[in-house]
Amino acid sequence: MRRSILATAVLCAAWPMMSTAAGPTQVYGAWHCSDDMCTWGVPRTVAEFDAKNHWLIDRGDGRPSVNLVVLSFVHPLKLLNETTDATTLNGVPRGMTPQMVNYFTSRNVRVMLSIGGITYVDAWNQALAQDATLFGLRAAQLANALGVGIEIDYEENSDPDLVGLQVFITAYRSVIPYDATGSNPAARLTIDLAAGDRWLIDIGRKATRDWLRTNAPVLDYANAMVPAKQPSATSAIANWKEHIDGKSRYNPVYPPLAPAKFTAGLYLAGANRARPECNKFAASLQKSTGSFVTTAAPNGAGTTPGLLGYMFWAAERPSRGTTTQPPNGCEAGVGAGATTYDIPIPMPALRQQ
Template identity: 65%
Template sequence: MPVTRFSVAASLLVVAAAALPAQSATAAAAPMQVYGAWHCGNDACTWAKVRDMAEFDAANHWLVDRGDGRPSVNVVVLSFVNPLRLLNGTTDAGDAAGVPVGMNQQVVDYFTARGIRVMLSIGGITYTGDWDSALAQSGGLLGQKAAALASKLGVGIEIDYENSSSPNLTGLQAFVDAYRSAHPYDASGADPTARLTVDVAAGDRWLSGIDQYATAHWLTTGNPVLDYANAMVPNKQPSASTATANWQEHLDGKPTYSPPIPPLAPAKFTGSLYIAEGSQVRPECTDFANSVQRATGSWVQNAAPNGAGTSAGLLGFMFWAAEKPSTRGVTTVPPNGCTGGVGAGATAFSAPVPMPPLRQS
């Protein structure tokens, strides 16, 4: 079964945009600071073979050149590392010491040489059981190995642990503690290995345990432990009103849940959309003028804090996913390159490359 990113939400509340809390009329639109894409390689997120870099460039040049020589994104997240293989240091046909062989220094340097930050995502929904097993064995040792991998390649790490029913939060805390012992939080963003993020669901009603814990313990503005969260894509491309309703849930929190999910500061998360979905290349990839990102861009830049944080505007957008996110369906390989969608959006939103220091509150 291929690794997928689909967050299978129990339900999504569809709320008309007019029903959402009004944004501040006086706050200036926040500049996009995070504008990036997950990258699945050419084998549905396994990265199980070493790439020829000329072929890699032909398939992915749109990421580093929106048509005028400037990159289309400022961060690429290579997806996915299997947490159990990383813990055990597995070497097999597709992995070396627990790391997919395609996630090598040549691929990292391809992006960083152009000012694009690189991160590695550990997990994905197919590897949820392996997250459980690895955390049960030793969350701390897994965190140490993730930190060593970050040091070796000069990258950050994303936590993508999609256990919605019974996540091992004690083990996950041990992972975070071990990682931060090696790479302390760095508000300046100057140290790429210090960038540590977490994925949460599109809204607050799936992955609620991880969402609650991360928001309460790791994503506060007063004592941040993780840099930010990505509100992942739902199970299909949302409408503009559904997307903003989902993201608003993070801003509001869920005070009636037990334990309550606190509000999340706008400066502590991104919103996510599809660029390739099933048999369709989305307007996010090829047609910015008719895209959900264009329709939601003003909301993303002006979303007001509602109990956490002081500045308006989410950090920006993330897109799922570059090249070949599934064994069946469309890719973002030319002629489906995303300069007309992601690249045009980078220009429209003045997405900075390289990524600047992130707003902290």
């Protein structure tokens, strides 16, 4: 299914003509890994956390740089079993405290917790096999207890347990129904998909067909995650357009996804250095891809132009040996983008179509 270089060039050269209208950028957020490589295993004081993360709540003029922070990651099996150990208390990472949630929500920044990640694929499989219903109920219980949304990050590329995942979602929604207004933070339930349509195919197909429909939504939206490395603008747009177009030649067909039902993922840092996404908006991908993200036309699903917005991977320390951006260091990238795109804070009710 590899697209030729020429075809990609033609496709991406043509995208500015897709739509003359622009949809509002409503989601502008960051995944957050704490300072321990996405474990969130140690409680932190607000003062210490703020010293390293102040840029998220202050772009330099007192306004937040983002309107969403996703604390990453909750261990699926530990959540199901309500495990208590050195890094976890009753199934919840010890660093994901009400104080950390309040740090953001008191500034009108929405908070979600991500369950899973690439490290916890086996744990997702085990939790779904053990008791998918109770797993979904535990997730809803956590969401209600902290007043946060939940992100499903189930990265099983080979034979995912789609039946179990459906049971998990059904159980969650039995406690916290879908809320189009967005007024209940715990009702926000999202899913992570691949950057395009050629990885996590079974999960992406199922989510697009059954859970992200505009006429019968079950999940609020999806995140098109970052690829293996920061893409060029051309490659990023080609990936995101795959979601909009779907894959009609796949068997079964991978249906198109409404632009208003997903966000675009970009890296903040890599190779021990901050990227322009963090510190130089003028040279960043959120600038060079901005016209596409705000004007991309539906192609078989949805009616309004433009993706929901951007998500950035990842604040603080997502991997060993990585310092990511310096403390308080992304005002000139993400913060400037928030100003340029007039990001609403707090996040408004999201476009549904």
